[in-house]
Amino acid sequence: MYHQTCTVEEYEFIFKAWKDSKRLADALNSFRPNEAYQKALDIYMGTGSRDELADLIQKHGVAIENDILMFLNTARRRRGLNDGKSEYYDAHLWIYCNGKPRWFGHCKENEAGVTLAYEEEDRFFNNWYMTFCPAFYRILKPLDDVIKDIRDNSRDPRIAENWMKASANTFHHETFHFSKLVTDPQALDGDKTYGPEKVYKRAEQKGSSDMTKVADGWAWASTAILAQNEFNLADPPYPQKCLPVGVTPTGEVAEVPNIEHTLLTVPADFIPDGADPREDDKPYKIDYNYWTIYDPGPIPSCYGETPFRQPTANDAIDKFCTDPRWTKQTIAPTIGSGKTGTTSSGRPIALGVSDYVELDGTEDNLWLFVGVCEDCMGTGRFDFEENACKENLKAILNGCDNQTTEKKLGGHLAKGGIASMYRLTARPRGQEDPFPLTRMVTEDTSEWTWKCKDTDSYRTDLQGTCTCWFEEMDNIYEYFNKPEWKGCGDVEGKADPKWH
DSSP states (O other): OEEESOOHHHHHHHHHHHHHHHHHHHHHHTOOTTSTTHHHHHHHHOSSOHHHHHHHHHHHOHHHHTOHHHHHHSOEEEOOTTTTOOOEEEEEEEEESSSOOGGGOOOOTTOOOOEEEEEEEOSSEEEEEEEEOTHHHHHOBOHHHHHHHHHHTTOOTTBGGGGTTBHHHHHHHHHTTSBTTTBSSOOBOTTTOOSHHHHHHHHHHHOHHHHTTBHHHHHHHHHHHHHHHHHTOSSOOBOGGGOOTTOOOOSOEEEEEOTTSOEEEEEGGGSOTTOOTTTOSSOOOOOOTTSOSOOOOOOOEEOOSBOBOHHHHHHHHHHHHTOTTTTTOEEOOOTTTTTOOBOTTSOBEESEEEEEEEOTTSSEEEEEEEEEOTTOOBOSOEEOOHHHHHHHHHHHHHHSSTTOSSSBOOEEEEETBTTEEEEEEEEETTOOOSOHHHHHTTSOOTTSOEEEEEOOOSOGGGTTEEEEEETTEEEEEEEEEOOTTSOGGGOOTTOOOTTO
16 A cells, blocks of 8 residues: 555544444445345345345455455455456555545545545556545544444434444445455446435335445445444434334434535534524535535634634735735745745745734734644645635634624634644734744744754655754754765755755
């Protein structure tokens, strides 16, 4: 397996989803025709042919081959499950963590993605690509967390939607796109058949011969069996709107319009506080998997200092984010090149930019900041963008103290992947710039102590690099190419960073 553009935290989250997906594969592999888990297969895979469905699992190894850890660790896998050929080839899985791999393009704003899988067949080996959009990490949870949440918050395990946030379900779904390793023919998405309700209705209408080629059918059948095991259920969980007669769910639910403007019933905690989705003029995206459940966007960390008014802050954000002084600025931990300079394309470089506006009728200033995230892992640099600036600063403004418009307290928002930080806070007039990174630009670092070490990272693009920092500010660092035939101790303080 190869992983690209991944922070340690992202990789660990994905690896956990990967291990959890094996639990779903094991659950599916425990199925035997006409036994305890038959109903789970009936409702999510159709009742058209029980014997043929069982034969497909046993003969083609749907569940067994879905143990990705096994087929990647063993690398050389048999090809041609249908015709019995003994041809072998190498299997390579490429994991991308930020939604920007090769031909997939970029993730849409506030869209989980959640993942995409693609096969590239070669003469001697096959590549499989999976990419994860940022909301994959914000919305979904490890399987044990979902189970604990159901138990601790008295959510009904018989409601399939209560299992929708399990990252294992999504990862499991994507593995069914790996043709000839999991299913043959390849399981696709069945005209965007995502989520338990759509899967249930398709299985009811089209039967098993169709559902064996629908990835989310396999994923929900597996999840249903696991749910039965975990909660000792006589029957598998059903979609909320498809419950058998006489079954009354527990826990709060709500109806929300999906992207197709039809109502779908989901657990109430999918809805943001204070919003009535039936009266909102913008439908929430809650289709699962490719289009995903509703994503509330990034969540800021909130401050508790000097209050300020929201209308004033809105105007200040618009002005700050369109300021020509930094609309062409590149933000980077440029510690190696002395905190200043330009990129190869001529853009000026800074650790961060900040400014303030005087708050009328008060003795306070409102400070705004966009810059490098301290103690964050990411690609190290990004271009200042007007839209991203407005969106993230307003996410802080609207996400903190949302019960008032008169006494906002501000906060900060860290963006993983590119290690960027946005801050909004008010301070008494006369105080210095509260953001140490922009102060550092004006400080003399000529006497500071320079440190470097070999980069310790899972990321393949950082292999053979050095991580360097000033001892006096060790929470800001940069990656440098390791000098040929030398060690990281030979990186000088004025060297060009890797991303230059």
